[in-house]
Amino acid sequence: MPTALPRKSPRQLARARRLLAALKRRYPDAHCELDWREPHELLVATILSAQSTDVGVNRATPGLFKAFPRPSDYAAAGAAAIEPHVRTLNFWRNKARSVHESMQALCDRFEGQVPRTMEELLTLRGVARKTANVVLGNAFGLQEGVVVDTHVGRLARRMGLSRHEDPAKVERDLMALFPRKDWCLLSHLLIFHGRRACRARGGRCAEDPICLAFCAEARLSSRGPAAPRRRRAPARPRPSRRTG
């Protein structure tokens, strides 16, 4: 990712600050909703969460974490032994392989520890920027970027924070708009709002104060159905002017 972020106007930055403050007031307990205790457990849970809900992952991981307490246990076991624990999740076969290979890489290249840089994390199977940002931000408190999942992308577009569909471009817009110290928290706040107010289909537009203040959709829906247009009365014929 290039280092230069898109330039934002003072007005855009001030609006972003106000939105962040409102989200912090509204969701003071916003946090990562995946269950984990050790950094490698967060890495495993985040790999498993692609195209699956956090609730579904949290149902699968207690048994998985008990069966494989350390990265070396996954590495020694192989993907086939991991599969039965993740079978309830989408793409379970592929995810079991990613978990196995990433844990093996931890043992082979990182002394059994989760690496703390974006560059190193991206070398692991099943790890893209989103997963790496989750791990760096939540396990180590390192603000390297903003997690852009479906909720964050949708809200960023609806709230006018980004016009892009590509998560990498949305992330760069958010990084440019919000203070670095808040990048990890920002994604939790947007995900909380996305799960509680702004669903993909049918958000609580026009009911929610944050929506009303920051989203054009809310202002549109608060106007209610458009009033029927009055038909114009037919123009009266003008008296003809006599000339000559």
Ligand code: SF4
């Ligand atoms: S106004 Fe509607 S579309 Fe906009 S953020 Fe709120 S719920 Fe989502």
